Amino acid sequence: MCAGLRNFQSSGDEARCARVEESPTMTEESPTMNKDTMGAPEADTDAATTLRTIITSYIFSQIVRATAQLGITEHLAGGPRSVDALAEAIDADPDALRRFLRSAASLDLVRETGDTFELGPLGAAMEADHGRLKSVAMGIVGPNLTRRAEGFAEVVRAGRRVNTQVDGYEFWEYYDHHEEEAEHYAVTMSHVTAHCAQALVRQYDFSGFKRIADVGGGHGNLLNGVLTEVPDVHGVLYERAEVNRRAKALFTEAGTADRVELIDGNFLQEIPGGCDLYMIKSTLCDWDDENAARIVGNIHRAAEPGATLVVVDSMIADEVTDDEVNPVHAQQVSAIDFAVFATNGGKVRPQSEYRTMIDAAGFDVESITPFFDGFTHWNLLVAKRR
Ligand SMILES: C[S@@+](CC[C@H](N)C(=O)[O-])C[C@H]1O[C@@H](n2cnc3c(N)ncnc32)[C@H](O)[C@@H]1O
Structure with missing residues (x-):
């Protein structure tokens, strides 16, 4: 201490x-x-x-x-x-x-x-730490998160988000108007996701796909990890315009910029077509059931039959299989579940809820596999569009 x-x-x-x-x-x-x-x-x-x-x-x-x-x-x-x-x-x-x-x-x-x-x-x-811990301090202790945490008790009483605006803005909208804090939040996510990407490319074989979309892909750490690992594949980073403005640098630095297209948009409205694999990481947990189902439904509308869906997120295990790993995982999950609920109505879901939601949207769930990237426990869900 x-x-x-x-x-x-x-x-x-x-x-x-x-x-x-x-x-x-x-x-x-x-x-x-x-x-x-x-x-x-x-x-x-x-x-x-x-x-x-x-x-x-x-x-x-x-x-x-x-x-x-x-x-x-x-x-x-x-x-x-x-x-x-x-x-x-x-x-x-x-x-x-x-x-x-x-x-x-x-x-x-x-x-x-x-x-x-x-x-x-x-x-x-x-x-x-190359400025990463400074970004974590300024992103995680920034007003968009801390001021929403002030209302935890009201959220518990109401059973839903209350006082949903900070400085007059909803959670993601706030970052459109607070560029520095947005940058620090995104760098914080990138740090976590870069570790995850290294583990994911060992966990899942991305070769054989032609065009991979990362939906709500942040600064592109996951997509860049895949493009670096699989030389022939092309990528689409689908993000809010405010994030995409800053995202190109990573691909340029890694030498993958000529294989990536940055598309601005709103995944609650539509998602671009033409990809044979759609990834979505740490994003469905940000949304309530209705909006999470809407995002998966929009991926279904965009994808051709037979296309693959890869979801990487924190999930609650349906069965406790490993005494060493699960208590740590459970602790991480409980800590973020209430925070995402109070900030944006989100939820850390059990694996069974993911199966039900993704099946209802028109995908066959093939597997859900827990993996650990050295810092964080994740679940990898793979599904095929019907
Ligand atoms: C928790 S972050 C995860 C980022 C990235 N997938 C990762 O794991 O590092 C959620 C992402 O969703 C994006 N996002 C939020 N609302 C969005 C919307 N309506 N349309 C597109 N992207 C959105 C945010 O900009 C943010 O980058």
């Missing part, structure tokens, strides 16, 4: 810990104050300590996000700097920056060394 988390769990005697305890919003006493005796703190149980850490963790996430937003780690990558020098480099108020850096030091993002600050181990990890 990082030092910062420990700071919130025990009084500790380190200097930075003392600073945390001075803060009126982070005192050790207030959360466990006994209402009857008004002043005598109760002894913490392990469970209460863990709970308190979870409750305050939104502060940690926001400190990490702001560290990324301010570009602090890149400015410390060359070595320690004084607060004044750093404030000038990132155009910040020196006093506020000093206070912020001490918060970041409590999480080991930076370290205070005399009059200067330098990278801490977590800041160094952020800096060593």
Whole structure:
């Protein structure tokens, strides 16, 4: 556990810990104050300590996000700097920056060394990651997701999404108007999908297909993984215009751009024809039953009889077959199920619901196979259009 988390769990005697305890919003006493005796703190149980850490963790996430937003780690990558020098480099108020850096030091993002600050181990990890972890911090802790999470209790009461707009926009529409956050969200997805693509091409033989569409394919990591593996195949990346604008770079860099067509569109309305394989990854889980069925129905309308449908998604296993793998998978699945429900009405579905939905849309489901890419557990569903 990082030092910062420990700071919130025990009084500790380190200097930075003392600073945390001075803060009126982070005192050790207030959360466990006994209402009857008004002043005598109760002894913490392990469970209460863990709970308190979870409750305050939104502060940690926001400190990490702001560290990324301010570009602090890149400015410390060359070595320690004084607060004044750093404030000038990132155009910040020196006093506020000093206070912020001490918060970041409590999480080991930076370290205070005399009059200067330098990278801490977590800041160094952020800096060593080609900017991906910064994007994860800015994409996952961005307002489009965090502000929708504020309404979880209302969603539970209502049984459906409530207050569906942030800044006046629905979930995906929001990204059309917040380009930087959209870029960070897409980079976060790309990171996950690049790992998945490497495992999927070992799991499924894509050779023999002529034209493969990736429906809602993000920045194209899955499609590019397939095009890289199978030299003769052509690809269609079907995405919202806002995403496709940024997607070409990956194919150009990989040398696959001459075999890919980027088509803008709305998969709730129509999907382009002319492909013998349609893939859709991590996307049906974003939508409620009606819209998920509509997307699969639109793939059916676009595809010729005999065309293949490949769905890669998180699914709940119908049967628990592997004691080692399934508890981890189940934990990942539960964590995202409620989040996708509250943000866009989505659902992490059992394998049986996928079978029923895809069969009803006019496909014969041939197999559903779980696989693990080293980080994430997935299910691969293969079906043929009737
Ligand atoms: C969770 S992301 C998955 C991206 C990609 N398949 C992956 O696994 O990395 C869902 C994708 O669906 C796209 N999307 C959302 N609504 C869409 C629509 N109406 N038409 C086309 N694409 C859409 C989003 O832009 C986003 O890239």
